[in-house]
Amino acid sequence: MKSLGSIRRDFAPWADPGAKPYISFENVTKKFGDFIAVNDLSLNIYEREFFALLGASGCGKSTLLRMLAGFDEPTSGRILLDGQDLRGIPPYRRPVNMMFQSYALFPHMTVEGNIAFGLKQDNMPKAEIEARVKEMLRLVKLEQFAKRKPHQLSGGQRQRVALARSVAKRPKVLLLDEPLGALDKKLREETQFELMDLQQSLGLTFVVVTHDQEEAMTMADRIAILDKGEVMQVATPAEVYEAPGSRFVAGFVGNVNMFEGRVAARDAGIARITGASGAEIIVENAGDAETGNAVSFAIRPEKIKVSSRRPEGAVNAMEGEVFDLAYLGDMTVYHVRLDDGQVVKASSLNASRVTEDPLTWNDRAWISFPPDAGVVLTR
Numbered sequence: 001m002k003s004l005g006s007i008r009r010d011f012a013p014w015a016d017p018g019a020k021p022y023i024s025f026e027n028v029t030k031k032f033g034d035f036i037a038v039n040d041l042s043l044n045i046y047e048r049e050f051f052a053l054l055g056a057s058g059c060g061k062s063t064l065l066r067m068l069a070g071f072d073e074p075t076s077g078r079i080l081l082d083g084q085d086l087r088g089i090p091p092y093r094r095p096v097n098m099m100f101q102s103y104a105l106f107p108h109m110t111v112e113g114n115i116a117f118g119l120k121q122d123n124m125p126k127a128e129i130e131a132r133v134k135e136m137l138r139l140v141k142l143e144q145f146a147k148r149k150p151h152q153l154s155g156g157q158r159q160r161v162a163l164a165r166s167v168a169k170r171p172k173v174l175l176l177d178e179p180l181g182a183l184d185k186k187l188r189e190e191t192q193f194e195l196m197d198l199q200q201s202l203g204l205t206f207v208v209v210t211h212d213q214e215e216a217m218t219m220a221d222r223i224a225i226l227d228k229g230e231v232m233q234v235a236t237p238a239e240v241y242e243a244p245g246s247r248f249v250a251g252f253v254g255n256v257n258m259f260e261g262r263v264a265a266r267d268a269g270i271a272r273i274t275g276a277s278g279a280e281i282i283v284e285n286a287g288d289a290e291t292g293n294a295v296s297f298a299i300r301p302e303k304i305k306v307s308s309r310r311p312e313g314a315v316n317a318m319e320g321e322v323f324d325l326a327y328l329g330d331m332t333v334y335h336v337r338l339d340d341g342q343v344v345k346a347s348s349l350n351a352s353r354v355t356e357d358p359l360t361w362n363d364r365a366w367i368s369f370p371p372d373a374g375v376v377l378t379r
Helices: 061-069 111-121 126-139 155-168 185-202 213-219 237-242 247-252
Strands: 023-032 035-045 050-054 076-081 096-099 173-177 205-210 222-227 230-235 257-267 270-274 280-283 294-299 305-307 316-327 331-338 343-349 364-369 375-377
Touching (some): 035 230, 061 096, 061 173, 061 205, 096 155, 111 126, 111 155, 126 155, 126 185, 155 185, 205 213, 222 237, 222 247, 230 247, 257 280
Parallel strands (some): 096 173
Antiparallel strands (some): 023 035, 023 076, 294 375, 305 364, 316 331, 316 364
């Protein structure tokens, strides 16, 4: 099997049949009146994993986090942490800590006072508190801001104070609810890598809730994609992107083109798909699709080449017209309306300052892609 994307690190307990999950949701359902927020959901998360719950608003991801934290109880099913059933255990007795999007820092306390607050509540000896606070300040690179109060800090610095306070008590699991939502784009991108480094340094299990696909893809070891309270797919970022398990996942994560058709023939792993217009697509990643099946062929925009002439030897090539394009600096995005009426989105990296094959609005164009560029979806 070809590798799907880069390997984040030598850490994949989910691939070991003997590995024991650290957190388990077992047939968990949560109802609010007649509304089912989480529907018979089962999910395993492993120790030291950076795990992301990704989905649109109302998909149940924050409800899962709240149940794990103890703010809500499941209507049915069990949640286990390190083998212990969490039902009935109040939030303050659970070995988890939660960091909210609002940060909720104490405005009258200094940075070090905010970080030390939970440690003082636990009656930790003063010398140990001072050492722990100093360690946390070093980890989040805020040593010089120890005596400042929250209003004297930038948004990114306040976020790091909240993070340091959350991990100061050394919880077994850190829960992060949209932790970077209040930051601007550039700072958010920088903080994603800081969070990854911190999680690696501390060796904790992080569970993050986000609706930001890029955020989940950047930080997480694995992603659970949720819809209407159900898990649609659990996989690594590369697998979710390159090998989506359904039409929903393919359409939800990133940009994608969908070609509808039927499998006209199969030969080992290679399939020939015929569309309603009679156009044919030859694909290698046909999965379990059988001859006669109605399928979708999903392909990402960056896998498609756009040119003014039909590429020599191209197996899959279709002609159309450029009806829209956007120059984004590092890449150009083309919208090509094929002769059968379907609109295809393609993107091309601007690797050089001068375009060899310039295309503009209303030009005739060919799109092409190799047989292994996309994936066949049956559900």
